[in-house]
Amino acid sequence: MKIAILKERAPGETRVAATPETVKKFAALGLEVAVEKGAGLSASVEDAAYAEAGASLGTAAATVKGADIVLGIQAPEVKLLKGAAPGAWVAALFDPFMKRALVEEYAAAGLEALSMEFMPRITRAQSMDVLSSQSNLAGYKAVLVAADAYGRAFPMMMTAAGTVQAAKCFVMGVGVAGLQAIATARRLGAQVSATDVRSATREQILSLGAKPIFVENVAGIEGEGSGGYATEMSEEYQKAQAELVSSHIAKQDIVITTALIPGRAAPRLITDAQIATMKPGSVIFDLAVAQGGNVEGSKPDETVVKHGVSIIGFSNTPAHLPADASALFARNHYNFLSAFWDKEAGKPVLDEEIGGAIRLTQGGKVVNERLQGA
Numbered sequence: 470m471k472i473a474i475l476k477e478r479a480p481g482e483t484r485v486a487a488t489p490e491t492v493k494k495f496a497a498l499g500l501e502v503a504v505e506k507g508a509g510l511s512a513s514v515e516d517a518a519y520a521e522a523g524a525s526l527g528t529a530a531a532t533v534k535g536a537d538i539v540l541g542i543q544a545p546e547v548k549l550l551k552g553a554a555p556g557a558w559v560a561a562l563f564d565p566f567m568k569r570a571l572v573e574e575y576a577a578a579g580l581e582a583l584s585m586e587f588m589p590r591i592t593r594a595q596s597m598d599v600l601s602s603q604s605n606l607a608g609y610k611a612v613l614v615a616a617d618a619y620g621r622a623f624p625m626m627m628t629a630a631g632t633v634q635a636a637k638c639f640v641m642g643v644g645v646a647g648l649q650a651i652a653t654a655r656r657l658g659a660q661v662s663a664t665d666v667r668s669a670t671r672e673q674i675l676s677l678g679a680k681p682i683f684v685e686n687v688a689g690i691e692g693e694g695s696g697g698y699a700t701e702m703s704e705e706y707q708k709a710q711a712e713l714v715s716s717h718i719a720k721q722d723i724v725i726t727t728a729l730i731p732g733r734a735a736p737r738l739i740t741d742a743q744i745a746t747m748k749p750g751s752v753i754f755d756l757a758v759a760q761g762g763n764v765e766g767s768k769p770d771e772t773v774v775k776h777g778v779s780i781i782g783f784s785n786t787p788a789h790l791p792a793d794a795s796a797l798f799a800r801n802h803y804n805f806l807s808a809f810w811d812k813e814a815g816k817p818v819l820d821e822e823i824g825g826a827i828r829l830t831q832g833g834k835v836v837n838e839r840l841q842g843a
Contacts, residue, residue, distance in 0.1 A: 470816050471501045473536035473553070475529055476508040479543045481770070481784060483511040483791035484798060486540040486561070489522035491803040496523040498810055505532040512795040537816070540802050542795075544582065547574045555579060560802060562586050562599070565829055565840055566732040572840065575830045582829040585801070586731075587839070589826045597805040597823075601645045602797035607786035608649030608727065611754040612638070614789075615723045616657060618772070618779050619752045624658020635660050637720060640679070641738050641763065642727035643670040646756055650725045651677045659723065664714070666706065666728075682717055684709040714738070719746035724753045726763035732839075734761035741765045741775065749777030758782025 472495055474487040485508050487495075492502050502524040506516055516526050533539065534552040541561030550559065560583040565572050575582040585599045595601070616623055619636065626633040638654040640647050643665035651674065654661045661679040663670075674681040684706060718724060718739065724747075728736050735757035744753070744765070755767040762768075762782065766775055769784035787794040809817040809824075819828070829837045 470499075470538070471503060471536045471554075473532045473539045474502070474504045474508055474524075475532060475539065475541060475545055475549060476505045477511075477542050478545065478549075481788055482543055483788045484542045484795045485509040485512045485514060485791075486542050486795075486799060486802060487519075487524075488512075488514060488796050488799040489518045490796070491799040492519060492522040492524045494803050494807070498807065499815065501525070503527065503532040503536065505529050509795070512791040514792075514795070538806070542798060544568075544571060544575075547571075547578045547580070550578065550580060553580070556581055558583055560585055560805065560827075563829060565837070569840070572829050572835055576833055576835050579833055581831050583827045584829050584837070585805075585827065587827045587829075587837070588805075589823060591822070593808075594823055597801050597808065599798055599801045602801055603787040603794060604644065604646040604727075605649045606790050606794050606797070607756055608646035608725070609653045610783075610786050610789050611646070611725050611727075611756050612650050612653040612657065612723075614781060614783075615725065615752045615754045618781060619723060620750050621722070622658075623654070636722040637662070638723040638725065639663065639682070639718060639721040640725045640727070641665075641714075642729075642756075643667070643674060644727060644729075646727040647725070648673060648677065650727065651679045654723070654725075655679065662717070662721075664710075666710075682713065684713050711740075711743075715743050715746065718743050719748075721747065722751050724751070725756065726753065727756045728763050729757050729760055735763050737765060738763040739765060744778050744780070745776040747776070747778045751778045753778060753780045755780060755782035756786060759784040 495502050504519045504524045504526055506526050536553045539559045544561040544563045558581045563584040565584050588594050588598050622633050623636045625635040636659045638659040638661045640650045640663040643663050651661050651663055655678050662682050663674045663679050664682040671681045726738050753764055755762050755764040757763045758767045758769045764780055766773055767780045767782045773780040806817045809819050811818045
């Protein structure tokens with residue numbers, strides 16, 4: 470059985486779907502691994518390292534030829550997969566709701582698309598969860614970028630010339646990215662506060678030494694969707710939150726927004742009017758900018774200055790830490806395939822709980838329930 474690793478071709482994508490570490494592990498399972506030349510260069514992995522780990526190197530066409538499984542970061546265009554084995558698996562990020570046409574192309578080509586972002590949030594799939602591994606790095610990077618753009622120090626500094634006050638950092642959205650943002654800002658010495666639509670996150674915020682900022686006494690604000698994801702907030706909650714945030718945000722130096730809803734545009738958390746209340750020189754990092762943004766006026770890969778406040782957001786934040794992001798993503802891929810490895814069959818055999826959740830196409834059709842009628 471052959472696994473193929475292609476060079477990522479999406480603009481700004483620096484990650485790679487396998488590392489020498491995972492190539493060795495796949496080889497130990499008896500798999501042949503082929504890597505396109507130059508696939509790992511942007512992630513600081515040279516071709517020689519892949520060769521030493523046991524992979525064969527070649528052109529894209531040679532890499533894909535006869536491949537039973539293709540691993541990617543972002544799903545490659547179907548034209549790049551010509552020559553793969555009939556019904557080959559392609560495991561990658563598909564963005565299925567926004568790129569439905571690509572999913573249809575995979576079905577028409579007879580390929581089995583496995584959407585890694587549809588990995589269920591269950592205990593046994595944690596090691597396979599690419600959204601969590603990449604969000605963890607994104608939350609870390611967001612704080613570092615904001616700290617770099619902020620014209621003052623993060624920690625309190627007491628000197629003979631006077632005291633520098635600690636920066637105030639507010640994290641909006643306490644998922645994986647938000648929790649790492651809180652931890653990173655705390656390590657840098659900031660005074661950190663955080664909020665989320667899910668009231669259950671209060672204890673998590675406190676456990677990291679931050680101050681929870683929550684709307685009180687408003688019905689229906691749990692915000693807990695299936696699989697641990699947040700859902701859209703009620704109008705009542707949105708109004709109450711806006712009032713609370715407006716008063717709190719005016720006192721903040723750094724704001725990190727992380728709110729995303731799967732398959733939907735990112736919810737608007739900060740308006741232009743709220744930005745206008747912040748102090749000049751403050752910084753907002755919008756981690757949701759690629760999905761429409763949590764912050765009014767934010768633009769992917771641009772620094773927008775409004776009312777003296779710098780608004781920053783990357784279209785692909787994990788790609789700004791390519792070596793670590795690749796290493797984690799590659800391990801997610803390996804953990805996924807190895808968990809279902811059937812020695813007798815000589816291939817991975819998926820179960821319904823996880824296989825059914827991530828499988829988008831099979832037998833020439835779109836089969837995922839989440840896409841039915843979408």
